[in-house]
Structure formats: C-alpha cells, structure tokens
Amino acid sequence: xxxxxxxxxxxxxxxxxxxxxxxxxxxxxxxxxxxxxxxxxxxxxxxxxxxxxxxxxxxxxxxxxxx
Numbered sequence: 001x002x003x004x005x006x007x008x009x010x011x012x013x014x015x016x017x018x019x020x021x022x023x024x025x026x027x028x029x030x031x032x033x034x035x036x037x038x039x040x041x042x043x044x045x046x047x048x049x050x051x052x053x054x055x056x057x058x059x060x061x062x063x064x065x066x067x
Contacts, residue, residue, distance in 0.1 A: 021037040022034060024045065024048060032050045
C-alpha cells in the first residue's frame, strides 16, 4: 500500500511537470519544442518561466493582445 501511494504521488508529479512543459513549449511559439523543454534542467525551465511571466505582464500592461 505504501508503494502504491508513492507511485501515485510520483505519477501526479510527473503529470504536473509534463503539463508545465507543454505550456512552456506553447508559450515559446516554436522557439522550443516540447522535447527541447523536457531536455532542459529544472533551473533552465524556471528561468524561462520567469521570462514568460515577465513578458506576459508587460504585454498585459501595454494592452497588446497575448495569445
């Protein structure tokens, strides 16, 4: 039962990572593929996420469309 709980938790965490990587790849608009994002280190993904958030906020403040 404990092993099943650990496996379930790891599966949930893997799903979150995959979802975040897919969102990042979409945000990069072809600049990085999903596979490219998966190959990044955690530090690199965090840095890119920070850049994406900064650009989103700048776009939001400027009133320009963000798709």
